[in-house]
Amino acid sequence: xxxxxxxxxxxxxxxxxxxxxxxxxxxxxxxxxxxxxxxxxxxxxxxxxxxxxxxxxxxxxxxxxxxxxxxxxxxxxxxxxxxxxxxxxxxxxxxxxxxxxxxxxxxxxxxxxxxxxxxxxxxxxxxxxxxxxxxxxxxxxxxxxxxxxxxxxxxxxxxxxxxxxxxxxxxxxxxxxxxxxxxxxxxxxxxxxxxxxxxxxxxxxxxxxxxxxxxxxxxxxxxxxxxxxxxxxxxxxxx
Numbered sequence: 001x002x003x004x005x006x007x008x009x010x011x012x013x014x015x016x017x018x019x020x021x022x023x024x025x026x027x028x029x030x031x032x033x034x035x036x037x038x039x040x041x042x043x044x045x046x047x048x049x050x051x052x053x054x055x056x057x058x059x060x061x062x063x064x065x066x067x068x069x070x071x072x073x074x075x076x077x078x079x080x081x082x083x084x085x086x087x088x089x090x091x092x093x094x095x096x097x098x099x100x101x102x103x104x105x106x107x108x109x110x111x112x113x114x115x116x117x118x119x120x121x122x123x124x125x126x127x128x129x130x131x132x133x134x135x136x137x138x139x140x141x142x143x144x145x146x147x148x149x150x151x152x153x154x155x156x157x158x159x160x161x162x163x164x165x166x167x168x169x170x171x172x173x174x175x176x177x178x179x180x181x182x183x184x185x186x187x188x189x190x191x192x193x194x195x196x197x198x199x200x201x202x203x204x205x206x207x208x209x210x211x212x213x214x215x216x217x218x219x220x221x222x223x224x225x226x227x228x229x230x231x232x233x234x235x236x237x238x239x
Contacts, residue, residue: 021058025091026090120211
C-alpha cells in the first residue's frame with residue numbers, strides 16, 4: 001500500500017476507512033487479497049483498536065470478510081453493499097463512474113415513476129407545495145446561471161418525490177436518489193438547452209400529481225429518460 005496522509009481534522013478511523021475502502025472499490029486491492037492489520041497500523045501510524053474499528057466499518061459495507069485462522073480478505077464484489085453512500089462515492093470518483101451513473105438511472109427509473117403515481121393517486125397537497133417550491137427555486141437558479149442552487153433544488157425535488165410517496169420503503173431510498181441527482185454538480189455539467197425542457201417536465205409532473213392524473217408515472221419516466229440522455233451526451237463530450 002502507498003503511504004497515506006491524514007486529512008486535516010479527520011478522525012484516524014475515517015481516514016483508514018476511506019483509504020482502504022477506496023483502494024478496494026477502485027481495484028487496487030482485488031477480491032481475495034489479504035489485508036494484514038499490522039501493515040495497516042504501520043502505514044497509517046494508528047493503533048490496533050483504530051484498525052479493528054475501521055475493519056468493522058468496511059465489513060459492514062461488505063468490502064471485507066474476516067475469518068478465524070484465515071485472516072481478513074477483500075470480499076467478492078457480489079457481497080459489496082452498492083447502496084452504501086460511501087461505496088457509491090468511491091465508484092463515482094473511480095473508473096467505474098459511468099457504470100455507477102448508469103445504475104443510478106436504472107434505479108431511479110424503477111422507483112420514481114411509481115412514487116410519482118402513488119402521490120397522484122393518493123393526493124399529497126403538502127408534498128405538492130414542496131415540489132412547487134423546488135421548481136420555483138430551480139427556475140430562479142437557472143435565470144441566475146447558478147448551477148449549485150439549481151442542483152440543490154433539484155436534489156430536494158426528487159428527494160421529496162420518493163420520501164412523500166406514502167411508501168415507507170421508498171422513503172428509505174431518499175438518500176440514494178439525492179446522491180444520484182447531485183452527481184451533476186460533482187461532475188460540473190453546465191446548463192444546456194436540454195435543461196429548459198427538463199424544467200418544463202418538472203413543472204408538468206407537479207401539475208399531473210396535483211391533478212391526480214393517471215399518467216403521472218409517464219411524465220416522470222419521460223423526465224428521467226431525458227435526463228439520462230443529457231448525462232450520456234455530457235459524459236461523451238467530456239471524454
